[in-house]
Amino acid sequence: MTIHHTKGIVLRSVKYGETSVIVTIYTELFGVQSYIVNGVRSSSKKGSGKANMFQPASLLDMQVYHNDLKNLQRIREFSWAFMYQHIFFDVMKNAAALFMVELLQKTLKQPEANPDLYHFIEDAFLHLDEAKGQAIGNFPLFFALHLATMYGFRLNDDFTSETPYLDLQEGEFTKDHPVHPHFLDMPYSYITSQLLKVMQPQELNEIPLNQETRRKLLQAFQAFYVLHVPDFGTLKTLPVLQEVLG
Structure with missing residues (x-):
C-alpha cells in the first residue's frame, strides 16, 4: 500500500x-x-x-x-x-476553536481533496491562535461567513441603505421585508456586511461588538447553515461559546 x-x-x-x-x-x-x-x-x-x-x-x-x-x-x-501557543489553554480561543471544529464536522462530508478549502481552514486556526482583543470574539462570526463562501452558498454582500434586510434563505440583501422569519434587519444586516468585507482576520479588531450583538449574529448564522446544509441540526458548542464570549 x-x-x-x-x-x-x-x-x-x-x-x-x-x-x-x-x-x-x-x-x-x-x-x-x-x-x-x-x-x-x-x-x-x-x-x-x-x-x-x-x-x-x-x-x-x-x-x-x-x-x-x-x-x-x-x-x-x-x-x-x-x-499552538494559546488555543488549547485560553478559554475564549478554545471555545471559538471548538465551535469552528463542530461547524466543520457538520459541513465537511466528502472524502475528496480541496486544497483551497484546506488552506483557508488551516489559516483560520493559525490566525485564531494569534488573535487579540475584539478579534477573538469576532472570529467565529468571520469563520462561519467565509466558510460558507468556500462551500459556494455565500451571502452576497450587496448591502446598501436601500437594501437593509438580509434574507438568510436567499443569501442576499433586499429592500423588502422578507415574508419568512429567516432574516436580519438593521443594525445586524449592516454588521454582517462589514464582516463579509474582512479579508484579513486582524481587521476584525476594527469591528467592536457587544455580547448581545454577537449572540444574535451567531444564532442567525446557524440558521443560515440550517437553511443551506441538509441535516445540519444545531451546534452544541454554540451555547458554550456564547457563555464564554459573554
Whole structure:
C-alpha cells in the first residue's frame, strides 16, 4: 500500500479499545478521513502525550497509508505541523476553536481533496491562535461567513441603505421585508456586511461588538447553515461559546 505525506486538522477523536483511538481528520490530500491509531492511550507518559495530539483542532503532519476501498485508514507517523501557543489553554480561543471544529464536522462530508478549502481552514486556526482583543470574539462570526463562501452558498454582500434586510434563505440583501422569519434587519444586516468585507482576520479588531450583538449574529448564522446544509441540526458548542464570549 502506498504511503502519502499529508497535513491534517483533527475534527474528532474517539477512544477505541484499551489503548487506541479512532480519529476523524480533514486532510489536505484526501479530504475527510478516519484513522485508527494504536497504542497512543497507554498508561505510560509517552502514550498519553501522543493522545493529546489528537484533540480537536490539532494541526498534524502525517505519513499515512491510503486505500480508497477502506473506510478506516492507518497513520504510519505523525507529528505537530504547528504547535499552538494559546488555543488549547485560553478559554475564549478554545471555545471559538471548538465551535469552528463542530461547524466543520457538520459541513465537511466528502472524502475528496480541496486544497483551497484546506488552506483557508488551516489559516483560520493559525490566525485564531494569534488573535487579540475584539478579534477573538469576532472570529467565529468571520469563520462561519467565509466558510460558507468556500462551500459556494455565500451571502452576497450587496448591502446598501436601500437594501437593509438580509434574507438568510436567499443569501442576499433586499429592500423588502422578507415574508419568512429567516432574516436580519438593521443594525445586524449592516454588521454582517462589514464582516463579509474582512479579508484579513486582524481587521476584525476594527469591528467592536457587544455580547448581545454577537449572540444574535451567531444564532442567525446557524440558521443560515440550517437553511443551506441538509441535516445540519444545531451546534452544541454554540451555547458554550456564547457563555464564554459573554
